[in-house]
Amino acid sequence: MTFSFRLLSTAAQRALLGLGLVLSAENIARAQSTPPTTTDTTQAAVSFPPASLPLTAPPDSARPTHRLPVLAGGLAVTYTGLLYLLDQGWYTGERSKLHWFNDAREWKQMDKVGHFWGAFHESRGAVDMLRWAGIPDRSATWYGGFVGVLLQSPIELLDGRDPAYGASATDLAANFLGSAALIGQQLVWNEVRLTPKYSFHTTSYARQRPNVLGKSLAEQHLKDYNGQTYWLCADVAAWLKPESKWPRWLQPAVGYGAQEMVFNDPTANAALGLRPYRQYYLSLDVNLMRIPTRSKLLRRVLYVASIFHLPAPALEYSSRRGFVLHGFYY
Numbered sequence: 035m036t037f038s039f040r041l042l043s044t045a046a047q048r049a050l051l052g053l054g055l056v057l058s059a060e061n062i063a064r065a066q067s068t069p070p071t072t073t074d075t076t077q078a079a080v081s082f083p084p085a086s087l088p089l090t091a092p093p094d095s096a097r098p099t100h101r102l103p104v105l106a107g108g109l110a111v112t113y114t115g116l117l118y119l120l121d122q123g124w125y126t127g128e129r130s131k132l133h134w135f136n137d138a139r140e141w142k143q144m145d146k147v148g149h150f151w152g153a154f155h156e157s158r159g160a161v162d163m164l165r166w167a168g169i170p171d172r173s174a175t176w177y178g179g180f181v182g183v184l185l186q187s188p189i190e191l192l193d194g195r196d197p198a199y200g201a202s203a204t205d206l207a208a209n210f211l212g213s214a215a216l217i218g219q220q221l222v223w224n225e226v227r228l229t230p231k232y233s234f235h236t237t238s239y240a241r242q243r244p245n246v247l248g249k250s251l252a253e254q255h256l257k258d259y260n261g262q263t264y265w266l267c268a269d270v271a272a273w274l275k276p277e278s279k280w281p282r283w284l285q286p287a288v289g290y291g292a293q294e295m296v297f298n299d300p301t302a303n304a305a306l307g308l309r310p311y312r313q314y315y316l317s318l319d320v321n322l323m324r325i326p327t328r329s330k331l332l333r334r335v336l337y338v339a340s341i342f343h344l345p346a347p348a349l350e351y352s353s354r355r356g357f358v359l360h361g362f363y364y
Contacts, residue, residue, distance in 0.1 A: 101167040128197055135193075135200025142292035142312055144259040146208040151230045151264055153182030153212025155341050161220060171224060179217035183209040227272045231265040231287070231319065231343040233364050242306070243296050263291040265343040267319040283324040287343060289315030293352075309354075317348035317363060 137145075160178035165171065169178075186209045194201030212230075219226050237260040240247040248254030254261060266289075271282040294308040303310055322336040348363035 129195045130197040132191065132194040133200045135202060136204075137202050137298075138204040140298040141259045141295055142310055144262055144264075144292055144295075146204055147264045147290060148232075148262070149186065149205050149208035150212040150215070151232055151341075153186055153209045154216050154230050155182070156185050157182035157213045157216040158226060161216065171220075175217055175220040179220065180213050182213040182216070223272070225272065227269045229267045229269070229340065231267055231341060233263045233265065233289075233343040233345075235261050235263075235364050237261045237293075239294070239296050247296070260291075260293050260295055263289045263313075263315065263343070265289040265315075265317070265319065267321070267343065269321055269324075271321075271324065283321050285319050285321045287315075287317045287319040287346075289313075289317060289343070289348070291315070293354075311352055311354045313350055313352045315348045315350050315363070317343075318346045320344050320346075 157179050160181035161174050162178075164174035164178040183206075187206055190201040190205055193199055193205075215228075215230075216226070219228060234255050236251070236254060237258055239260045240249075240254050240258045246257060247260075248257040265287045267285050267287040269285050271278070271280055271285075274280055291313040293311055293313060294303065295310045296306055296308060297303050300310070322340045325336060327333060327336070343364075345362055345364035348360045350358040350360060350363070352358075
């Protein structure tokens with residue numbers, strides 16, 4: 035029961051992330067499709083936005099302030115409904131007083147990186163939606179920047195009433211750091227230049243413990259930490275001059291993963307002959323936000339897809355295997 039509840043918590047967080055990004059993509063596509071203002075009778079030249087989206091908020095006189103109540107009301111109702119269904123529809127076992135559980139050393143901290151990734155992109159989507167709704171850039175950054183931690187942290191209250199588990203202070207810290215990383219970049223650069231991304235590949239460990247690591251492919255995406263890799267991708271072009279020959283869509287990426295984790299207990303893993311270890315990667319990534327297009331649909335797809343790292347050659351290092359070159363890693 036405990037792990038199933040934790041699994042649904044993770045699924046709910048990623049569902050919220052997906053909802054936010056889809057809404058952001060819809061809003062940004064509309065914003066970018068608005069014809070540019072010009073005082074000339076000739077047709078304005080078509081320009082494509084930089085990697086960070088959305089575009090800077092319009093002047094006060096042009097801000098579509100009527101969008102804000104619709105946006106706030108829709109998100110509030112949706113999020114409240116999801117939390118209620120999670121609390122009432124799934125968690126039907128015994129409840130306890132709110133208590134804490136220290137899981138900081140479990141799963142080689144892969145779950146913490148996942149919390150960071152989720153909070154970052156939820157905040158990113160919120161900032162973009164607030165800009166679309168007419169909120170000035172700085173205000174959108176502060177109000178939207180904390181949405182990630184605000185969306186994910188209440189789930190710890192539900193975990194905290196699970197007698198077999200508890201609320202996690204390190205989960206809360208990871209949520210906060212994810213949102214803070216987004217806010218910091220917006221304040222310094224007014225755009226995102228360092229983007230956390232996610233990739234997944236199937237592993238043999240799920241078959242050893244399918245009830246925990248996942249039976250189906252969809253479950254394994256959430257449960258099997260052995261197959262998850264988290265990346266930090268740098269938009270090099272944002273620091274270079276426009277005349278630079280560096281491909282504007284190409285960015286380096288560093289990754290983190292772990293292997294041989296069937297249990298979160300070292301003794302249980304050792305009984306299977308497993309010794310969990312960390313993996314570090316150096317690779318390349320495609321910055322989908324640098325791909326110019328006039329298609330609103332494609333812009334939406336690229337915006338949502340930008341949270342994932344695409345397959346690419348990678349150099350892996352681990353204390354177990356040393357350096358390993360992958361021709362096509364995902």
